[in-house]
Amino acid sequence: MKHVLIVDDEPSVARVLKLTLEKAGWQVTWAPDGQVALEWLRKASITPTAVITDIQMPRMNGRQLVQNIEAEWPDRDYPIYVMTSMTEREERHWVGALRRVHFLEKPLSPRLLVNTLAHEEVTGFGDFHG
Template sequence: MKRILIAEDEPHIFRVIRIALERAGYDVEHARNGEEALAKLKIQFPDALITDIAMPKMDGRELCRRIEEEIPDRQFPIIISTSKTDIEHREWSGKMQNLTFLEKPASLRQLIALLAELLDSSKGTQRGHL
């Protein structure tokens, strides 16, 4: 079963996504902010990470920067869920590989389809331990 880590500070949003992903056959783990997500990533890589941009303690942008800096051999895809569509978000992410933006409002079907596509295209993804 593919394991998905979701970094989301809004409990009700996490619950909705978790239910949809579990119904689609994924194992789901939760991080309430970027700090918690990074700590979990340093223990074991998920098959994919879904993160919000706006979170307390460490936002999604900083989380991605820290992943790039501290986990340079990462092979899992990252989906960034954001309501902001401005070019600023795309510029900071320009050097990162295996990173996809999902603009809100997106349906759960869109999220599941994107996740399946990304996981299918990265069949060589390895789970890692640091």
């Protein structure tokens, strides 16, 4: 089954993403910050099909989460989508040579999200911007 891990400290945003993806046939796990997400990834009996993370969060932000995932699972085969706003565009430089890390611009269209994940599933490429 397709499984996505959503990492966002805003429950209302996570709820909309969760409902959208569940309606499209995805199983969804939500983590309120990067630390909780990392703990889930370490303990989970399944590997997610994709991770979608906000960048600005308490405890462990999206950038730190991505860097930790890269360090602990260098051979991961699932994409990570980082949600950014226009004001956070300068944050993109840190991605550098990281594999399969893509950006999704907020506000995020639910249809674009579903289409992006479906495209990634088929092609392995998912760098779309709405």
